[in-house]
Amino acid sequence: MIFLAQFCQITFVPVSFPVGSYPISIAVSDFNLDLKLDVIVANSGDNTVTVLLGNGVNNITKRIDFPTHRNPRAIAVFDFNLDNNPDFVVTSSTNNSVTLLLGNGIDNLIGQRSFPTGTNPQSVAVGDFNRDSKPDFVVANTGDNTITVILGNGVNSLIGIANFPTGINPRSVVVEDFDRDNNSDFVVVNSGDNDVTVLIGDGVDTIIKQQNFSTGLSPQSVALGDFNHDNNPDIIVVNSGDNTMTVLLMNGVDAIIGQKTFPTGANPQAVAVTNFNLDGKLDSVIANYDDNTVTMLIGNGIDKIIQNQTYPTGTNPCSIAVGDFNSDGRMDFVVANYGSNSVNMFLNMCH
Template sequence: MAPPPMSSDASELRYVVVVDMDNDTQLDIIVANYGTNNMGILFGYGNGAFLKQMMISTDSNSHPSCIAIGDFNDDTQLDIAVVNDGTTNTDIFLGFLDIISYPTGSAPFTVAVRDFNNDTQLDRAVVNGNDNDMSVLLGYGTFPLFLVVADFNNDNQLDIIVANRGSSNVSVLLGYGNGSFANQITYSTGSSPFSIAAGGFNNDNRLDVVVVNSYTNEVNILLATINTVLSINHAIYSVGVNPTSIVAGDVNNDSRLNIVVANYGSESVNIIMGNTDGSFTNQITYSTGAGSFPSSVTAADLNNDNTVVIVVTNQGTGRLGAFLGFGHGTFSIIILFSMKHGSDPFCVITGDSNDGRTLDFAVANNGTDS
C-alpha cells in the first residue's frame, strides 16, 4: 500500500507532528491544513504506509498553523492542541471527540506545551502574531465541561455546580446573590464526569445531583445532606458505553424522578426508574440506531398530553431522534428527523421560548455554528 498524499495546493499544509496517537506502538502523523481549515490524522501501519487521512474541522476561516501534543486532562491519553491563525483561539481536542476553545491574542501562530508552574499539569504558551505578544494558558487538569444552576442550599440564591472531567469531581460554588460566589467546594465522583443534572431524588426538599462518568460507563448519585451541600458517599449505577449526556425527569407519571442517559459509544439511551429514597431500579435501554453516536439528550412533555418525549442529537448521522412516551415509562422506537446537511447536531435543550403554553426544544449545531 502506498502512502496517501498528505497535502494538496488547497490544503496548504503548515505543520506536521509524528507521534503514536492510538497506543498501537506505530507512529502516526498529524498535520495542520491551513487552507482547508482542518486537522488531518494519518494512522500508521508501521511499514511506512498509512490509513487515508482523517479530517477533523477546526472551524471556518480558522487557518490552523501549529500543533502540539500532550495529555491535557490526566486520562493517560494523548490530546491535541491546535493554534488557529485566522481566529483568536487555541483548540484542545480531547481524544478526537471533544473540542474546547480557549481565547488567545490576535493571529496566534505557534504553540508550545510544557509545565511552566511545576504543578504537574501541562500549560500552553502561544505566540500572537498581530499583537506582538505571547499568551500563557496555565492548565488545571480539571477540564470543566457541563454545569447546572439552582439553589442547592435553600438560601434563595442561585448556586452553580460544575462537572470537572479532568479531575474527576464536581465543584460547588454557592452564590451570594450579587453575582459573586464563595470559593468552590469539591466532591469526588467516578472517573471523568461528563454531564450533570439536578433534582429532588429522595423527597427531602433538597436538590441532589447526578453525573455521568464517560470513562467508567456509570452514573453517580450525590444526595444532599443537612450539613453539607452534597454527600461524600454516592450510589453508582452502570449504563451504556461512553455516556455523554444526562437528564432527570418523571417519565412514567409516578411523581418520582427518573434518569435518562445518552450513550455515545453504545448508540443507545438508558432510562433508570427512581424510587422515593433516592435509589434507582429497572433500567430500560433503547437503541438510537447504528452509527448514530448520540451526544445529547433531553426529556419533556412537548405536546401537553402528560407523556414525556425523549429527544436525542445523533451526531454520527446528523439527525434528531425522538422517542414518544406512552405515559407509563415505556417509549416508541426512535423516530428520526433530518437536519440541514453538515449541521452536525451536538446539543439539545427544552424550554419555553414563546407563549408559555407549550415547551419547545433548541438544537446547537457544530457544523453550521447555529
C-alpha cells in the same frame, strides 16, 4: 406526519439560524424580558456566546455576540445576582474556570466574573445547594474526575467552593432532590465508567452519600424527568458507545426500581425531555452527532416508547434544549450544530 394515539398529529417545522464557530452548548431563556423565548449558544471555535433574541413566532429579531474565555464548553442560564434579569455561566476547558456574565435585562451585559474549577470543566448546572435562597452552580470536570460546587453570594461573587470525586471522565451534571429531603442532589454521567453517580447533598456544603448505577457504553449526557408517572424523578442518559438511551427508574429515595434501554441514532451526544404530543407523558429528544439527526422518542407514561421518529438537522448536532418559542402552548426544541455553525429551531405543529 405521525399519528400519536388519540392526542394529536405531530409535525415539526425547522428553521435555521447562523451562530458563532463550532457551537457546542445551547440554552434557552427570556434574556431581554419581552416575554418571548431567546436562544443562548456557547461557541467553542471563536470563544463567544451568541444570544438570538426571538420574536415569539418563528424568527430572530437580533443577534448579539459576547466574548468569553478560551474554549467554552457548556452554558447555563439563571438570575445569579437576584436582580430579576437572566444571567449565564459558561465553562472554559482551557482556563479551568467558569465565567459568570450578568445581563441587564435588555440586550447587554453589566458585568463579568470568573471562578476556578477543576481540570477541563465540561458541564454546568444551577441550584441552591446550601438553602440560602441564593443561586449556586456545579461543574463537572473531566480532567480530574471531580465536580466543583460553587456557592454564590446572591450578588456577583462566591462564598465557598468545594470539590467532590466522581467516576472517570464526568461529562454531564444535573441537579435534583432525589431523596425528598428538600436538599439538592447531583447526577453525574461518567463516560469512562459507563455509569452515573448520584451524590446526595446535606443542604449545607457536603455530600452525605454516593451511589453508582450502570448505563450503556460511553454515556454522554443526562436529563431528568418522571418517565413512568410515579411522581419520582428518573434519570435519562444517552450513550454514544452503543447508540442507546438508558432510562433509570428511581424509587424516590436513592435507588432504582427498573432500567430500560432504547435505540437512538449514531453517536448521541445530548438529550432533553418534555411532553411534545400533549398527552401528559414524558417524551425525549436526542441529538445524534454522526448521522446529523435528532431522534424523538414518545413515551407511554409507564416504561415504554410508543413512537420513534427521526428528523434531519445541520452537521454534527451536539446540544439540545426545549421551550415554547412561538408561544402556542406546544413545546418546541433547538439544536446546536457543531459542524455547520448553526442552530435549528424545530417548531411543534401538534394539533
